[in-house]
Amino acid sequence: MRLDRLKLRNFRNFNDTDLTFPNRANLFVGPNGGGKTNLLESINYLSVAKSHRGGRDRDLIKFGQESLRVEGTGKSDHGQVKVEIALTSQEKRIWLNSSQLSVSELVGTLPVVPLSSDDIETTRGAPLLRRRFVDMILSFLKPSYFAALLSYRRALQQRNRILTDAKTYNKRYESIESWDAQLIQFGSELIRFRMGFASELSRLASEYYEQIAAEGESYELTYVPSFPVEESSIEDSFADHLRKSRDLERDRGMTVVGPHRDDFAQRLNDKDMRRFASEGQQRTASTSMKLAGAELVHEGVGEWPIVLFDEVFAELDSERCERIGKAIDKFDQVFIATAKLETIPHLQFDKFFVEQGAVRTAG
Structure with missing residues (x-):
């Protein structure tokens, strides 16, 4: 997959920008706050029609x-x-090769995997980041x-609404069984899906x-579902644990078991990386997991x-960089953003200088 041309209008700090990328390796360089990360964000936006940095859609305008x-x-x-996305405060419209489609139909047509210096949190942070x-x-x-x-997610939202109302207003919730089934x-x-995916x-x-x-270290990632489960009896186990958690759900006003509570534990030399790994090891683990995900898409x-690499190399030693x-030399196309050119691996890049929402080809 290759991106040949990117056009932006009123995206973050860019007015009208039109860029072409004839080569596989592209480098955005410039001072912090100039718009390098915003360019990477716009490329990822073409993939999933939302920001990987979080926040509201309208903040992108x-x-x-x-x-x-x-x-x-x-x-x-x-x-x-050709992917086109138009956004106002009222609506979002998406086209693929001039045909309008939904977000769910867009996902997978232009796959993008973003990496950033914040990815260390996928190793040491909350399970939500690994699930995401x-x-x-x-x-x-x-x-x-x-x-x-x-x-x-729709069923979980409705079920949690019922549980929240039951806790807040001391109401009965007979209607919860239909959402249990979904x-x-x-x-x-x-x-x-996750059970088979985690081992790969x-x-x-x-x-x-x-x-x-x-350094000869042994890294392992393991799927940790929110309740003990065998592949042959997932539905029965899930139903059983929902029944057993009724009192706890009533107390908390929320669903306490299910894949929204799963984790993917990372261990190095058989030790929990959240507790026992150094920052360099944690950054290496998060980068390795992201690159592995990219390769699984290829497979x-x-x-x-x-x-996409957003200041990933600035936080690692030169040997690891x-x-x-x-x-990544085998990847079809990479985009790297940095304020420190000296941290970047020796690859053949097309360089773009980015400052205050303006982009020019760098010599």
């Missing part, structure tokens, strides 16, 4: 403007791909996973960790996703 537009033209093994990454990669690979994820159905699908992610992440760290759909550079 340049201050003082009422709308934005992002257009990306690229190519895959299946031909030309796994959900993204699986959604690229399996449209049925993304459909089940959306359905599960939670079990779609949640079991997610668990089944661990395999590749371990290989990347060994390649980047080069699953036959094409490499576009990979060079090893990452060698590891």
